[in-house]
Amino acid sequence: MASYLPFLSIVVIFGVGVVVVSGAVSCPPSDRDALLAFRSALSEPYLGIFSSWTGRDCCSRWYGVSCDPTTGRVADLTLRGESEDPILARAGRTSGLMSGRISEAVCRLERLTTLVVADWKQIGGAIPPCIPSSLPLLRILDLPGNRLSGPIPADLGRLSRLTVLNLADNLVSGPIPRSLPSLSSLMHLDLSGNKISGPIPTNLGDLKMLSRALLARNQISGPIPASIGRLSRLADLDLAGNRISGSIPADLGSMPVLSSLYLDGNRISGNIPAAILESKGLGILNLSSNAIAGEIPDVFDASSYFMVLDLANNRLTGHVPRTLASAAYVGHLDLSHNRLCGPIPTGAPFDHLEAASFADNDCLCGFPLGKCA
Numbered sequence: 001m002a003s004y005l006p007f008l009s010i011v012v013i014f015g016v017g018v019v020v021v022s023g024a025v026s027c028p029p030s031d032r033d034a035l036l037a038f039r040s041a042l043s044e045p046y047l048g049i050f051s052s053w054t055g056r057d058c059c060s061r062w063y064g065v066s067c068d069p070t071t072g073r074v075a076d077l078t079l080r081g082e083s084e085d086p087i088l089a090r091a092g093r094t095s096g097l098m099s100g101r102i103s104e105a106v107c108r109l110e111r112l113t114t115l116v117v118a119d120w121k122q123i124g125g126a127i128p129p130c131i132p133s134s135l136p137l138l139r140i141l142d143l144p145g146n147r148l149s150g151p152i153p154a155d156l157g158r159l160s161r162l163t164v165l166n167l168a169d170n171l172v173s174g175p176i177p178r179s180l181p182s183l184s185s186l187m188h189l190d191l192s193g194n195k196i197s198g199p200i201p202t203n204l205g206d207l208k209m210l211s212r213a214l215l216a217r218n219q220i221s222g223p224i225p226a227s228i229g230r231l232s233r234l235a236d237l238d239l240a241g242n243r244i245s246g247s248i249p250a251d252l253g254s255m256p257v258l259s260s261l262y263l264d265g266n267r268i269s270g271n272i273p274a275a276i277l278e279s280k281g282l283g284i285l286n287l288s289s290n291a292i293a294g295e296i297p298d299v300f301d302a303s304s305y306f307m308v309l310d311l312a313n314n315r316l317t318g319h320v321p322r323t324l325a326s327a328a329y330v331g332h333l334d335l336s337h338n339r340l341c342g343p344i345p346t347g348a349p350f351d352h353l354e355a356a357s358f359a360d361n362d363c364l365c366g367f368p369l370g371k372c373a
């Protein structure tokens with residue numbers, strides 16, 4: 001008799017007959033029990049997404065569940081309340097609603113690589129603190145758009161394979177764990193729209209693979225760590241709407257692929273480092289509503305290409321930089337509510353701008369404002 005691992009033939013004899021299951025063993029009872037305990041902590045009244053969760057084999061046709069074909073263990077649990085999924089269309093809805101909490105039973109799915117419980121609006125309770133120690137294979141932890149509260153598990157940094165951490169738009173509080181910079185595979189970090197407080201870990205720059213760091217709309221305080229400048233794959237950095245203080249590290253101006261930088265709505269002081277404005281590839285820069293002072297570095301040239309350059313609501317003094325007229329493109333420019341003075345340069349980048357872009361300064365003049373005296 002040939003036996004090809006990992007395929008097995010199992011003969012299960014019940015009182016009433018014989019069932020032969022060929023192929024990989026699928027959905028061990030322990031995984032099935034864990035899923036049923038996970039389900040029992042949730043309530044989903046409109047779509048009936050859990051109505052398919054019946055029968056022994058959780059690996060076939062259980063909505064949102066898929067298994068590793070070789071081990072037969074649950075590998076992926078994905079439940080999205082806002083998606084293109086036909087289950088929403090069939091119910092005539094564009095978004096779902098689910099309440100309850102994420103049960104610790106999820107930690108018994110010990111071969112899980114993907115956990116997505118996204119945009120259900122009413123799911124509350126804590127992020128199960130057992131996740132970092134129990135789910136070592138986890139690559140994607142995607143729990144945005146709920147009402148999850150309490151802290152991010154302090155030992156999160158143990159998840160060495162994690163590539164996506166998205167907890168956006170919840171009620172998560174407490175600090176960014178000091179262990180976070182040990183997530184050596186992390187590419188996408190989104191903690192926006194929570195109640196996270198305390199500083200950004202100074203060694204955030206250890207996250208070598210990071211391409212997006214979105215921490216906006218929290219209560220994060222302290223300075224921007226200069227180590228962020230080492231993140232050679234970081235394309236988007238959004239720290240807007242926090243309580244960040246100190247000055248902008250010039251190191252942020254030498255990041256090879258940084259394309260958007262949002263620092264608006266903080267307590268940032270000091271000057272604008274020239275390197276930031278000279279940074280090639282940086283197309284969106286919003287520094288508005290801070291306490292940034294000094295002159296705007298006059299360092300633009302024909303390679304400057306800004307879709308957004310918003311420096312409004314600061315304490316900037318001196319002239320509108322003359323070299324800005326030589327920029328290849330300036331889409332949205334806002335220099336309003338500062339202490340700028342003197343003539344607005346003329347040239348293509350200024351032709352389409354409205355007076356509002358220059359409003360409430362000390363003594364700016366020229367188009368689109370009034371003539372200089």
Ligand SMILES: *[C@@H]1O[C@H](CO)[C@@H](O)[C@H](O)[C@H]1NC(C)=O
Binds near residue numbers: 286310
């Ligand atoms: C820049 O940030 C401010 C404050 O958060 C916001 O009001 C403004 O719309 C942003 N600018 C652009 C062009 O998005």
